Amino acid sequence: MILELLAVAVALMLLLWGIGKIPLSYNLRNLTVRWKTTLMTALAFTAVIALLTVMMAFVGGMKKMTEGTGRPDNVLVLSDGATDEVISNLPIGDLSEIENLPEVARAEGRPLASREAFMVAIQSAPTPSGGRPKRRILQLRGIEDPRLTAWIHDLELLPGGSWFSEAGVQEAPADGNNGNTPAPMIQAVLGEGVARELGRDRTAEQLAAANNPDRLDVGDTFTLGDRTWIVVGVLDSADSIFNSEIWAKRSLAAAVFGKENYTTLVLRAKDAEAAKRLKTFLAEDYEKAALNPKVELDFYKDLSETSAQFSYAIGFLAIVMSIGGIFGVMNTMFAAVSQREGDIGVLRLLGFNRRQILVSFLLESLLIAMVGGLLGCAIGSLSDGWTASSVVGGHGSGKFIVLQLAVDAEIIATGILLSLSMGLLGGLLPALSAMRLRPLDALR
Amino acid sequence: MKYLRLIFRNIGRNPLRSSLTSLVTIVLVFVVTMVWSILWLLNIVTTEKSENFQAMVTERWSAPSHMPLSYAEVLGRGAARNPGDVKPLDSMTWQFYIGTLDPKNPSSKNVIFSIACDPDKIAAVKEGKFATMMDGLESLPDAQEAQVLADVAKLKDTPRGIIVGQNHLKTTNKRIGERFKLTGVSITKGLDLEFEIVGAFPPGRYDTMAVFNREYYNNELDAYPRTHNGQKHPLADRSLNLMVLKVADSAAFTRLASQIENSPELSNPAVRCETMASGLASMLEMFRDLIWAMRWMLAPACLATILLVIANAISISVRERRLELAVLKVLGFRPYQIMVLVLGESLLLGTGAGLISAALSYGVINWWMGGIAFPIGFFDRFMVPADAFWWGPVVGGLAALLGSFMPAWTARNVKVAEVFSKVA
Numbered sequence: 001m002i003l004e005l006l007a008v009a010v011a012l013m014l015l016l017w018g019i020g021k022i023p024l025s026y027n028l029r030n031l032t033v034r035w036k037t038t039l040m041t042a043l044a045f046t047a048v049i050a051l052l053t054v055m056m057a058f059v060g061g062m063k064k065m066t067e068g069t070g071r072p073d074n075v076l077v078l079s080d081g082a083t084d085e086v087i088s089n090l091p092i093g094d095l096s097e098i099e100n101l102p103e104v105a106r107a108e109g110r111p112l113a114s115r116e117a118f119m120v121a122i123q124s125a126p127t128p129s130g131g132r133p134k135r136r137i138l139q140l141r142g143i144e145d146p147r148l149t150a151w152i153h154d155l156e157l158l159p160g161g162s163w164f165s166e167a168g169v170q171e172a173p174a175d176g177n178n179g180n181t182p183a184p185m186i187q188a189v190l191g192e193g194v195a196r197e198l199g200r201d202r203t204a205e206q207l208a209a210a211n212n213p214d215r216l217d218v219g220d221t222f223t224l225g226d227r228t229w230i231v232v233g234v235l236d237s238a239d240s241i242f243n244s245e246i247w248a249k250r251s252l253a254a255a256v257f258g259k260e261n262y263t264t265l266v267l268r269a270k271d272a273e274a275a276k277r278l279k280t281f282l283a284e285d286y287e288k289a290a291l292n293p294k295v296e297l298d299f300y301k302d303l304s305e306t307s308a309q310f311s312y313a314i315g316f317l318a319i320v321m322s323i324g325g326i327f328g329v330m331n332t333m334f335a336a337v338s339q340r341e342g343d344i345g346v347l348r349l350l351g352f353n354r355r356q357i358l359v360s361f362l363l364e365s366l367l368i369a370m371v372g373g374l375l376g377c378a379i380g381s382l383s384d385g386w387t388a389s390s391v392v393g394g395h396g397s398g399k400f401i402v403l404q405l406a407v408d409a410e411i412i413a414t415g416i417l418l419s420l421s422m423g424l425l426g427g428l429l430p431a432l433s434a435m436r437l438r439p440l441d442a443l444r
Numbered sequence: 445m446k447y448l449r450l451i452f453r454n455i456g457r458n459p460l461r462s463s464l465t466s467l468v469t470i471v472l473v474f475v476v477t478m479v480w481s482i483l484w485l486l487n488i489v490t491t492e493k494s495e496n497f498q499a500m501v502t503e504r505w506s507a508p509s510h511m512p513l514s515y516a517e518v519l520g521r522g523a524a525r526n527p528g529d530v531k532p533l534d535s536m537t538w539q540f541y542i543g544t545l546d547p548k549n550p551s552s553k554n555v556i557f558s559i560a561c562d563p564d565k566i567a568a569v570k571e572g573k574f575a576t577m578m579d580g581l582e583s584l585p586d587a588q589e590a591q592v593l594a595d596v597a598k599l600k601d602t603p604r605g606i607i608v609g610q611n612h613l614k615t616t617n618k619r620i621g622e623r624f625k626l627t628g629v630s631i632t633k634g635l636d637l638e639f640e641i642v643g644a645f646p647p648g649r650y651d652t653m654a655v656f657n658r659e660y661y662n663n664e665l666d667a668y669p670r671t672h673n674g675q676k677h678p679l680a681d682r683s684l685n686l687m688v689l690k691v692a693d694s695a696a697f698t699r700l701a702s703q704i705e706n707s708p709e710l711s712n713p714a715v716r717c718e719t720m721a722s723g724l725a726s727m728l729e730m731f732r733d734l735i736w737a738m739r740w741m742l743a744p745a746c747l748a749t750i751l752l753v754i755a756n757a758i759s760i761s762v763r764e765r766r767l768e769l770a771v772l773k774v775l776g777f778r779p780y781q782i783m784v785l786v787l788g789e790s791l792l793l794g795t796g797a798g799l800i801s802a803a804l805s806y807g808v809i810n811w812w813m814g815g816i817a818f819p820i821g822f823f824d825r826f827m828v829p830a831d832a833f834w835w836g837p838v839v840g841g842l843a844a845l846l847g848s849f850m851p852a853w854t855a856r857n858v859k860v861a862e863v864f865s866k867v868a
Contacts, residue, residue: 036759037756037760040752040753040755040756040759041752041756043752044749044752044753044756045744047748047749047752048745048749049743051741051742051745054737054741055737055742058737060851079635080633080635081549081628081629081630081634082630083629083630085632086507087507087631088509089678119506120505120506120507120508121505121507121624122504122505122506122716123501123505125729133718133722134725134729135716135726135729136726136729137507137729137730198627220813225505226505238726256505257505257506258505258506258713258796259506283837309819313818316477317742320471320474320475321471321475321746323467324468324471324472324473324746324749324750324753325465325749327464327465327467327468327471327753328464328468328749328756329754330464330466330757331461331465331753331756331757332760333465333466334460335461337761337765338764339764354550388733388734388737389730389731389732390730390731390732390733391730391731400730418566419636
């Protein structure tokens with residue numbers, strides 16, 4: 001839609017140029033002769049558009065993440081009334097029966113079902129010297145069979161990693177100072193985003209010795225709860241909510257954080273239609289337990305309420321800042337008209353009509369807007385790939401995410417379109433005033 | 445005085461340009477004011493206080509925090525076990541209740557977040573002074589203090605009473621004295637409560653929060669098994685979400701925190717005791733990049749735009765008035781006086797526009813929009829503080845001053861001979 005609108009806008013500009021008759025070189029020379037004014041006006045556009053591009057990239061990243069998580073043939077089962085995994089509490093006894101329902105797909109004789117316990121953990125982050133204690137919210141998913149869970153969620157490990165073992169722990173190196181045997185380390189698989197977040201805690205010496213300076217990697221350790229955790233793998237999960245999660249053996253994670261029951265059961269149905277049937281059955285006809293099933297894709301889509309709120313906020317800011325931009329370009333163009341009254345008089349005497357004068361000044365304003373907008377988009381595009389943390393949520397649920405800002409063609413098109421709109425609206429009144437000048441009055 | 449009149453006359457000479465420059469400044473200072481209003485409140489709540497020092501106790505490792513209600517008694521005495529241990533000056537229990545007005549379609553528009561607590565802790569008169577355990581209520585104007593005290597008195601007399609935030613009055617479309625029913629959702633699913641609105645918080649910090657009698661809530665939790673085949677509500681044994689403790693000063697807090705975090709009575713689950721400001725700062729940590737972008741990208745970009753627009757307008761003005769500036773020099777004006785003249789015009793425009801913008805922001809946002817809707821952490825809406833009345837003129841004035849420096853320097857260096865030779 002945006003791309004089409006931009007195409008229409010560019011076509012209109014070309015049309016204006018076509019019907020303008022006054023050579024474009026005249027406008028270009030005027031712009032270059034008053035290069036300081038042109039530059040400052042264009043830079044004002046640049047600042048506004050660059051900022052909006054970054055903000056849209058942030059929302060774009062958020063949307064990409066919420067819409068890129070989940071499958072249409074997965075059904076996510078929570079307990080009745082639970083709007084979020086963290087407050088769900090599934091009765092253990094009923095799960096086998098649900099897993100063996102005919103709609104659930106099977107492989108190698110067992111149902112494709114993942115039992116999960118989602119927890120929100122609080123980690124004490126390193127306190128800056130003289131600063132107050134800091135803590136961080138982390139999301140932990142306790143699972144039973146990491147291979148099965150990863151397969152159901154369509155996730156793989158980055159090269160060099162492995163899934164945690166059946167025991168889920170490994171021995172910690174002996175403490176040389178007092179000879180005590182430390183508690184075994186809990187093996188964890190990290191989402192790439194959370195690995196980056198935890199990697200920020202490392203000291204300069206740790207960073208110098210690290211395999212990967214950007215994030216925690218296989219073999220690195222961190223502290224969570226009262227235990228030491230060791231990274232055995234990193235998920236290839238850049239565009240997914242799982243990017244911000246820590247996966248570990250459920251029984252071990254549950255013991256640390258006191259989560260006795262499963263929170264979530266994810267079932268792979270035979271296809272998307274079967275998933276819908278399964279969801280309806282569990283919601284309406286299953287009598288043994290009250291459940292809140294959702295097609296996984298819909299569950300994660302619901303989290304995009306936050307990105308919708310941010311979109312409204314950006315829309316509001318875009319309008320307010322555009323008004324500023326419009327007044328700015330109007331100022332420049334009115335000055336251009338008043339400085340070139342003589343030119344206008346000569347042009348009229350040479351036979352150019354009022355409409356052509358209007359088009360000439362409009363084109364000038366649009367050119368400034370186009371240059372400023374393109375530069376703004378170029379600067380804003382530098383944010384593509386930046387990581388940022390935020391919270392997404394909606395309908396009573398929420399998740400902490402580490403997202404990657406994403407600039408796409410639609411965002412660039414929106415930026416240029418907005419810039420051109422500012423140029424058009426800001427240039428229209430001055431162009432009309434230029435059009436209405438009488439040749440003799442202009443020359444006097 | 446003559447000089448000032450000259451500045452005013454120059455501004456009035458091209459009303460269109462002056463108006464457009466002012467409008468840009470007004471619009472962009474409006475954005476800066478919005479951003480700074482949000483940052484201003486976040487800064488206040490995360491700054492450690494010297495008076496009314498409060499500590500917050502929550503579950504140590506897990507979120508959302510759920511502690512047994514029995515912890516309230518231990519925490520109320522600061523987990524003091526030995527003679528000489530520090531005891532809090534006061535305490536307040538927070539038990540969260542989340543309910544919806546529309547159980548068929550619960551959404552952020554019809555869900556009400558409320559706290560079950562002891563009404564006396566919301567506000568009371570102690571030793572002839574207004575006392576509160578709710579952060580932000582301690583600095584209310586006298587009339588609002590009196591209103592809160594009256595509302596609390598009604599709450600104590602009305603077992604099912606509730607004091608709501610200003611936003612709830614709009615959401616429920618109810619007035620004080622009317623009743624409504626909330627259907628429990630999320631963690632409080634299964635607990636449906638009926639309320640009578642006995643009062644409303646003053647506009648501001650508690651616009652989206654409601655408080656009611658903890659006795660009503662705990663009685664309903666106790667009664668739950670009678671209607672659910674003897675099964676306890678999942679929250680029955682962990683309905684205490686947060687405990688606020690008042691301590692004398694930071695030294696007392698340090699000792700109290702140590703007592704609490706090391707108490708064997710508070711070990712399952714373990715708890716964390718931190719200052720209220722520190723706790724809120726930790727919650728906002730999840731939004732740190734967003735706050736960083738607002739502070740270091742959005743506001744500076746607006747300032748840069750104002751600067752560019754003003755620089756542009758003033759340089760056009762200087763270019764158009766080269767002849768006049770040369771005449772002024774011939775008449776005896778010194779270069780610095782010419783520079784001050786140009787800077788003065790710009791400063792006056794920027795400061796005036798900034799002041800208008802601040803007044804507009806205050807009126808439009810606080811009275812018309814009902815605050816800036818920006819849900820972040822515990823906060824839903826942000827009001828523009830009265831401080832904006834000095835931010836606006838200062839921001840507008842400074843941006844104008846910086847933006848006009850180069851054009852003013854050009855004006856200062858206008859060469860009389862050069863200008864007149866061109867005229868000739």
